[in-house]
Amino acid sequence: MGPNGSGKTALLDALVSVARVAGIPVLSEPKTAPITLLTPFFSKASAGEPTALRLELEGDWLAPGEPPQLFRYELVAEREAWMHSSERFRYEALSYFPKGRARRLFERTGPSGPIQVSDEFGVTPRDPRLEAVRPDASVIGTLALLNVPVAMRLAGWLETVGALTNIVHYESFQLPAEGVAEVVANVPGLLDWFKERIRCSDLGISDADISESDGKKIVSFSHPGVAIPLMLHFESSGTKSLFRMLPQLHRALTQGVPGVFDEMDGDLHVDIVGEILSWFRSRETNPHGSQLFLTSHNVGLLDDLEKEEVFILEKTQDGATRLHGAQDVQGLRRDVRLYPKYRAGVLGGIPRIG
Numbered sequence: 001m002g003p004n005g006s007g008k009t010a011l012l013d014a015l016v017s018v019a020r021v022a023g024i025p026v027l028s029e030p031k032t033a034p035i036t037l038l039t040p041f042f043s044k045a046s047a048g049e050p051t052a053l054r055l056e057l058e059g060d061w062l063a064p065g066e067p068p069q070l071f072r073y074e075l076v077a078e079r080e081a082w083m084h085s086s087e088r089f090r091y092e093a094l095s096y097f098p099k100g101r102a103r104r105l106f107e108r109t110g111p112s113g114p115i116q117v118s119d120e121f122g123v124t125p126r127d128p129r130l131e132a133v134r135p136d137a138s139v140i141g142t143l144a145l146l147n148v149p150v151a152m153r154l155a156g157w158l159e160t161v162g163a164l165t166n167i168v169h170y171e172s173f174q175l176p177a178e179g180v181a182e183v184v185a186n187v188p189g190l191l192d193w194f195k196e197r198i199r200c201s202d203l204g205i206s207d208a209d210i211s212e213s214d215g216k217k218i219v220s221f222s223h224p225g226v227a228i229p230l231m232l233h234f235e236s237s238g239t240k241s242l243f244r245m246l247p248q249l250h251r252a253l254t255q256g257v258p259g260v261f262d263e264m265d266g267d268l269h270v271d272i273v274g275e276i277l278s279w280f281r282s283r284e285t286n287p288h289g290s291q292l293f294l295t296s297h298n299v300g301l302l303d304d305l306e307k308e309e310v311f312i313l314e315k316t317q318d319g320a321t322r323l324h325g326a327q328d329v330q331g332l333r334r335d336v337r338l339y340p341k342y343r344a345g346v347l348g349g350i351p352r353i354g
Helices: 008-023 128-132 139-145 149-163 177-186 190-199 237-255 270-281 299-304 338-343
Strands: 051-059 069-079 087-096 103-109 115-117 207-213 216-222 259-261 292-294 311-315 321-325
Touching: 008 051, 008 069, 008 139, 008 149, 008 259, 008 321, 051 149, 087 139, 128 139, 139 149, 149 237, 177 190, 177 207, 177 216, 177 237, 190 207, 190 237, 237 259, 237 270, 270 292, 270 299, 299 338
Parallel strands: 259 292
Antiparallel strands: 051 069, 069 087, 087 103, 103 115, 207 216, 311 321
């Protein structure tokens, strides 16, 4: 949470961009590599400097089916020239932590520097596939395309993270209705799950159906007291928004991959968003422990959250974004309501108006 312009969308965009940069294989078409998604911070002090990002994550990519391990992915991207759109890797590394100590799986320094690899990554130092890694393409994504098993598993997971979101390069977007209807109709079990979630969301809908017309999937909704089903374009903005998000939320919950949503509550009542949060808290509906990252301006949502789940963003005088957790606020107890504390300015992140 935080004021308008505090950097909430930019923070989530960075998370999604790292997943897309590392997870999407690229071997051809220079200047179209995902690394171009990494926009630097154009402050007077940092303009022209490299962009550095680090992501820590857990998974069983080294040993599928075994307990997940902690991994750390690091990248540093630089532009070839000031205000030039072409970017390249200055540094990239992937580590994991057996017995709590960092062990490097691969590391490259410089766009054309050698790539150091360990045996666990499944590639030898002289493997010719390493020569295919371009300066503007990730080691993970490239080796995934060249059938290195560890890279394939990790890239697939990261690519899914890049898909389970409503953010595309600092902008929110909504999936096209026809595509969503196609997914709902074709993914086993999704239509029944979709109907149940729509019915219980207090939208005045008793049923939903997917039909076909001229080769296109069409969704319609039944309402008590209404003689005919209504097409999506007759529904409220909240219904349209939930309709487009539900398949992504279902995939996150069933595949153990995070969902990343900017202003999820833009068209939804705070209680519906609170219900979505409950899906991610329950072992029954979230058996794989999936995470949900979201930004919000609806401070009423704070009473549905623990202090460990809330992060506040603020802008500094030099235009940079600073983030702190509610759990870092000194003296804040677990048993207090966060809403009045936020409104009183205890947590920070209050807009200054006037």
